[in-house]
Amino acid sequence: MAVPAPSAAALFYDPRCGPCTLFARVAEWTSGSRVRALPYDGKEAERDLGDLTEEDRFAYAHVVDANGRRSGASIMAPLVEHTLGPEAGHVLERAPALDQGLRWVYRRFWNYRSTHGCGAMGRS
16 A cells, blocks of 8 residues: 555544445545545544544544545545545536535435444444
């Protein structure tokens, strides 16, 4: 695996959830080291997500990059840009229906995760 660039985006995910891990690893792999998949409970997560409530921290995937932190369905556009390149990000800006479609996919995925008891879901 390539060494991530220091300016790589961080994608925080639930490592105890198989589909979440697959999603994070595919994003990391396709990015050519522009995305680092990191667990919710790691050292960097404490720095970047420490201000979130435990419920918000573990309820969504989060992307942290030079533009700040995005959570939930709003991670899709930055992930597209980080994995496929800046031009792909511009395509989403010009095609709002595609952006909405990606957000819909994210919401369906996370709904499956929450209804099938993956990993951190149901933490107290």
